[in-house]
Amino acid sequence: MSHPSKTSSRGEILWSPSQERKQQSHLHAFLNQLNESQQLKFDSYEALHQWSVTEPQLFWPEVAQYCGLKLIGDPSVVLSEFVMPGARWFPDAQLSFTQHLLDPSSKVEAETPAIIFEGEQKEFSRTLSFSELYQQVALAAAGLKKLGVQEGDRVAAWTPNVPEAVIAMLATASLGAIWSSCSPDFGPQGVLDRFGQIEPKVLFAADGYSYNGKIHGSESRLQNIIDSIPSIEEVIIYPYTGPKIETLPQNWHTWETFTTIDPLEKEELFKPYPFNQPLFILYTSGTTGKPKCLVHSAGGTLLKHFQEHQLQVDVQSKDRLFYFTTCGWMMWNWLVTGLASGATIVLYDGAPTYPKLDRLFELADQHKISIFGTSPRFLSVIEKNHLNPKKDHDLSSLKTMLSTGAPLHAPQFRFVYESIHEDIQLSSISGGTDLIGCFVAGSPFHDVRAGEIPCRVLGMDVLSFNENGEPQVNSKGELVCKSPFPSVPLCFFGDSDGSKFQAAYFEKYPGYWHHGDFIEITDEGSVVIYGRSDATLNPSGVRIGTAEIYRVVEEFDIIEDALAVGIVEQSKKDSSTSQDGDVIILLYVVLKDSQVLNEEFVTSVKAKIREALTPRHVPHEIHQITEVPRTISGKPVEIAVAKILQGQEPGNREALANPESLDQFKAR
Numbered sequence: 001m002s003h004p005s006k007t008s009s010r011g012e013i014l015w016s017p018s019q020e021r022k023q024q025s026h027l028h029a030f031l032n033q034l035n036e037s038q039q040l041k042f043d044s045y046e047a048l049h050q051w052s053v054t055e056p057q058l059f060w061p062e063v064a065q066y067c068g069l070k071l072i073g074d075p076s077v078v079l080s081e082f083v084m085p086g087a088r089w090f091p092d093a094q095l096s097f098t099q100h101l102l103d104p105s106s107k108v109e110a111e112t113p114a115i116i117f118e119g120e121q122k123e124f125s126r127t128l129s130f131s132e133l134y135q136q137v138a139l140a141a142a143g144l145k146k147l148g149v150q151e152g153d154r155v156a157a158w159t160p161n162v163p164e165a166v167i168a169m170l171a172t173a174s175l176g177a178i179w180s181s182c183s184p185d186f187g188p189q190g191v192l193d194r195f196g197q198i199e200p201k202v203l204f205a206a207d208g209y210s211y212n213g214k215i216h217g218s219e220s221r222l223q224n225i226i227d228s229i230p231s232i233e234e235v236i237i238y239p240y241t242g243p244k245i246e247t248l249p250q251n252w253h254t255w256e257t258f259t260t261i262d263p264l265e266k267e268e269l270f271k272p273y274p275f276n277q278p279l280f281i282l283y284t285s286g287t288t289g290k291p292k293c294l295v296h297s298a299g300g301t302l303l304k305h306f307q308e309h310q311l312q313v314d315v316q317s318k319d320r321l322f323y324f325t326t327c328g329w330m331m332w333n334w335l336v337t338g339l340a341s342g343a344t345i346v347l348y349d350g351a352p353t354y355p356k357l358d359r360l361f362e363l364a365d366q367h368k369i370s371i372f373g374t375s376p377r378f379l380s381v382i383e384k385n386h387l388n389p390k391k392d393h394d395l396s397s398l399k400t401m402l403s404t405g406a407p408l409h410a411p412q413f414r415f416v417y418e419s420i421h422e423d424i425q426l427s428s429i430s431g432g433t434d435l436i437g438c439f440v441a442g443s444p445f446h447d448v449r450a451g452e453i454p455c456r457v458l459g460m461d462v463l464s465f466n467e468n469g470e471p472q473v474n475s476k477g478e479l480v481c482k483s484p485f486p487s488v489p490l491c492f493f494g495d496s497d498g499s500k501f502q503a504a505y506f507e508k509y510p511g512y513w514h515h516g517d518f519i520e521i522t523d524e525g526s527v528v529i530y531g532r533s534d535a536t537l538n539p540s541g542v543r544i545g546t547a548e549i550y551r552v553v554e555e556f557d558i559i560e561d562a563l564a565v566g567i568v569e570q571s572k573k574d575s576s577t578s579q580d581g582d583v584i585i586l587l588y589v590v591l592k593d594s595q596v597l598n599e600e601f602v603t604s605v606k607a608k609i610r611e612a613l614t615p616r617h618v619p620h621e622i623h624q625i626t627e628v629p630r631t632i633s634g635k636p637v638e639i640a641v642a643k644i645l646q647g648q649e650p651g652n653r654e655a656l657a658n659p660e661s662l663d664q665f666k667a668r
Helices: 019-023 026-037 045-054 056-067 097-102 130-146 163-174 188-198 219-228 298-312 330-341 359-367 376-384 410-420 499-505 546-553 599-612 638-645 659-664
Strands: 006-008 011-015 093-095 113-119 126-129 154-158 178-182 202-206 208-211 214-217 234-238 252-254 278-283 293-297 320-323 344-349 371-374 400-403 425-428 430-432 437-441 462-465 476-481 513-521 527-532 559-568 583-591 621-624
Touching: 011 410, 011 425, 019 026, 026 056, 026 298, 045 056, 056 298, 093 097, 093 298, 097 130, 097 163, 097 298, 097 330, 113 130, 113 163, 113 359, 126 130, 130 163, 154 163, 154 188, 163 178, 163 202, 163 330, 163 344, 178 188, 188 219, 188 293, 202 219, 219 234, 278 298, 278 330, 293 298, 298 330, 298 437, 320 330, 320 359, 330 344, 344 359, 359 371, 376 410, 376 559, 400 410, 410 425, 462 513, 499 513, 527 546, 546 559, 546 583, 546 599, 559 638, 599 621, 638 659
Parallel strands: 113 344, 154 178, 154 202, 178 278, 202 234, 234 252, 320 344, 320 371, 371 400, 400 425, 583 621
Antiparallel strands: 006 011, 113 126, 208 214, 278 293, 430 437, 462 476, 476 513, 513 527, 559 583
């Protein structure tokens, strides 16, 4: 049960887990296992976390045992070297990624739903049981094998978030091949920038997709992609939105004909591969150039997701797990791996607010979703349009809400409890594509405090470094990870000597993973994230996270969206706020209902920021724009805008969901 809001030195507590919920959690059972196997008792989560990062060679095998990781061979060597980069986990062990997702445990019955799919167009909705999913994967794996796919080959998919994507991924993994996917809202150049680097042998694609009620066909753009990537030998196209394609080009196959051969036998479908077998290629955002191609291992991904799903989020086999995502974001991979914990995963494809703003809450109602994943941006849209999902929907099945993609601010925490559900655990989580997982999150034992992420994830030795590279608490600094973790990428694809990988994460602090987030860790272990450190504003040498400004700006009901950037002012325009060569802050806002920015409102925004923060946070100028430039995964691109304002090229427009929005900004 929830408890009345109370305050502490760290601020407002909005929810606390009941004793019953704690005792029924995976984390409680895991602690019992540690007590039996290691004779260890911990009096706090922080004590457990400290042990997990100082004794990783004891901690991670315990996680593997608890979560049911099926390791074949010799798992006695846990870590080859205690260094980053270069560490390899369980180098002498093997596993089948496909087996873990199709056959999660004896507790899950074959006819239990594995996938529930809903699209914008509800006629496309369907459900697959674990038994049906197994059969479909066995057929698809046989189809890929017949097309000549072998261990190490790349299989790509330009696809909406439909069951075929999950089926094709698991079939690919069963052959020891490497899966990579992009969503269909990536334009042809964006797809080429990604798939062109990894040279896939086979490409999966749907015949189209739906967004905001409009059907988009894929055939002509698909042909463009195929013509531009010579490595693609075979194409499998599956029906989703359009009429059946009567005549297919050479080497194109329909899903129906592709899956009409004898299925792969179980022994071959569940063939084990090395723990460090490449499984996924994911991509950095690519806003400053071509995206970097991150290669993630099968074992590292599975073990990391097991730990997060069960010990941080408390995913149980009876849960229905949903995250609003596309196949171009790592949260798709994270969601799908929930099958390994026996959860039913709920896929949704389309706009989250079509045909009504509360579409996703309808989805939660209809399918009794218990773990609901979203973003601060979605919650902001719901709040600013005065929706009250708690009043309009039966959300009694919800036990947990997750949020990622950007910092979740204190008012949004309060909105969730006031207007969505008063008795759920709201966990802001943060990590990245780079590690295909989280650095910081919630846990079944933690209170929910407005504006804070409750804890560092077990096994993740996260620190905040000051400008001298020294760990600190209660101060903003660089997010670093001190020691290896299973989902450190194997490499960048094509980076033969590892120099680009080294430069990306280990150059600033040799031997430490430098993530590029601006964070504060409190002396009690909770975390506040202030945005990307490469977008940090530095007026008069004071480091300010953009999230600090967004947190205040979002309190204005008529501001739909905002973007803050810092630029070097070369001419002294206002001696009261800026010096020659100093950094000034420019704030751009999107207003609701065609309202027009005026001087009175500008003054009120500046006053509110000054009152809530400091005079140094106050923007030098505030301007109105029609939309904020964002990556395809929804993140604002402050750096690209700052470059334009300073007369530079903004970088790779193809990485943006709305590249035309950059045209609003001109060099000062």
